[in-house]
Amino acid sequence: MTTLASDGDTAPARQATAWRGRLRPALLAVAFPMALLAIWHLATAGRPASLIPPPYDVWLELRDLAVGGINDDAYSRTLLTHVLASVSRVYGGFALALVVALPLGMLIGRVPLVRQLVDPTIQLLRPVPVTAWLPLAMIIFGLGPRSASFLVFLGAFYPILVNTIFGVRSVEPRLFEAASMLGCRDSAQFFRVVLPAALPSIFTGMRLGLGFAWVVIVVGEMTGVQTGLGAIIMEARQLSRTEIVISGMVVIGVLGFLSDQLVMLIGRRLLAWSPSHG
Amino acid sequence: MADTAIPILEMKNVAKIYSQNGRSIEALRGANLSVRKGEFICLIGASGCGKSTLLRMAAGFETPTQGDNLMWGVPISGPGPSRGMVFQDYGLFPWLNVRDNIGFGPKSRGRTRAEIRDTVGRFIELVGLQDFADVFPHQLSGGMKQRVAIARVLANGAEVVLMDEPFGALDAMTRERLQDELVSIWSRTNLTVLFVTHSIEEAIFLADRVVVMSPGPGRIAHEHLIDLPRPRDIASPEFNVWRRLLASQLHSHHARRAG
Numbered sequence: 441m442t443t444l445a446s447d448g449d450t451a452p453a454r455q456a457t458a459w460r461g462r463l464r465p466a467l468l469a470v471a472f473p474m475a476l477l478a479i480w481h482l483a484t485a486g487r488p489a490s491l492i493p494p495p496y497d498v499w500l501e502l503r504d505l506a507v508g509g510i511n512d513d514a515y516s517r518t519l520l521t522h523v524l525a526s527v528s529r530v531y532g533g534f535a536l537a538l539v540v541a542l543p544l545g546m547l548i549g550r551v552p553l554v555r556q557l558v559d560p561t562i563q564l565l566r567p568v569p570v571t572a573w574l575p576l577a578m579i580i581f582g583l584g585p586r587s588a589s590f591l592v593f594l595g596a597f598y599p600i601l602v603n604t605i606f607g608v609r610s611v612e613p614r615l616f617e618a619a620s621m622l623g624c625r626d627s628a629q630f631f632r633v634v635l636p637a638a639l640p641s642i643f644t645g646m647r648l649g650l651g652f653a654w655v656v657i658v659v660g661e662m663t664g665v666q667t668g669l670g671a672i673i674m675e676a677r678q679l680s681r682t683e684i685v686i687s688g689m690v691v692i693g694v695l696g697f698l699s700d701q702l703v704m705l706i707g708r709r710l711l712a713w714s715p716s717h718g
Numbered sequence: 719m720a721d722t723a724i725p726i727l728e729m730k731n732v733a734k735i736y737s738q739n740g741r742s743i744e745a746l747r748g749a750n751l752s753v754r755k756g757e758f759i760c761l762i763g764a765s766g767c768g769k770s771t772l773l774r775m776a777a778g779f780e781t782p783t784q785g786d787n788l789m790w791g792v793p794i795s796g797p798g799p800s801r802g803m804v805f806q807d808y809g810l811f812p813w814l815n816v817r818d819n820i821g822f823g824p825k826s827r828g829r830t831r832a833e834i835r836d837t838v839g840r841f842i843e844l845v846g847l848q849d850f851a852d853v854f855p856h857q858l859s860g861g862m863k864q865r866v867a868i869a870r871v872l873a874n875g876a877e878v879v880l881m882d883e884p885f886g887a888l889d890a891m892t893r894e895r896l897q898d899e900l901v902s903i904w905s906r907t908n909l910t911v912l913f914v915t916h917s918i919e920e921a922i923f924l925a926d927r928v929v930v931m932s933p934g935p936g937r938i939a940h941e942h943l944i945d946l947p948r949p950r951d952i953a954s955p956e957f958n959v960w961r962r963l964l965a966s967q968l969h970s971h972h973a974r975r976a977g
Contacts, residue, residue, distance in 0.1 A: 713855075
């Protein structure tokens, strides 16, 4: 809603409120992870027997992975390679899922014949966990990055599909009446009514799909892949380099977070009209 | 073209029977209604009297089970821009701002960008929303939304405006203001208005002719030419005479239905 500032506010008072309004959530958001970090530090630091490295060791490892100069081993300065490999698989698989799931979802949602033909099969396949496809994917696509990309595709596919179907099916009937009495009929309604009305749902699906893509990438890269964050996590586990494992987790967390923020940013611009998005 | 002898809208002996779960419901029986160009007609009646069915038939959203449903003597085959509908729940496109909602019809009909800008500008001013052109519907009050809905059908060149309890969801003050504005727009243009309401006062205030409908099955019970001079004074004795007459007619149907 548009709100107008009341005249009584003085400038400094407004500024103070603005500061409190922006700083408080940021402080609160940071407080909890800081506390977790402190507990982690207290529980692990100075105990050689601990299987979990303390936070400072992880930080050193992270720096070594990124820019080197600390351990100078096989992993030094390899972070960018792994990040790029994972990011390209995540966005590649996601883009492919988008290209397939969007038209398919719209067809299932709007064309009864397609719905009757395809929907039961999809409902049957959907409960199968994406990770359960890994062995089959390795047979079909071979050991390697293509299997990983396929899993990402599958992980992103279902949320996008299901939300697209929901979006195009739940358009308010009134809007079709409004469009047709204004002279927009039949197929023209698809682009001028169905698509924009379904956009918020489609967007939710994309956001969920991208989230799943990041979840699945690690599993996808765990076998037979040389590069990628999932690959180094698995490899480091076998070498008992737990600090690398945790570093990989941290990087995945940050990348997933950033990519979600990006989607949200696009969403806010595109869906400014929607009270629940704008 | 606009031959005064041919009614702009004409329903001849129309009936509508819905079937629902194997049961058929008679929504409308043997209704005859003839609307001349430029007339302001109010349909009034209790719920289930078929007034909305009649209106939706004129819009082309419903087809009669029986009888003829004509515009300028030609059967109405579906919804179209010549008959614009204003819904009680507005039916605005939430993803379009005020300007683009009003421009939706002209755009659908392939008008050029300049024509659309022109038309939208004219009608946005007519309903007094110049300052809200870039605002989305969810940021508007109910009264403003309904102004957009009215401008939207006018911008599309509607000859007949069909209004389904358009002010029913608004507060009393807003409703009165919009009633005044509607009469003012109607008197300045060549519009024909078919207006469904359940408010006796609203019907007498607005209409040239009030059509009283009764339920079970829905049918037209009475028609009255309201010959009060405009602008109408809802506190005048003449207004009260009409109010009393319509109230007695509406209530007698209730009594008969109960009995």
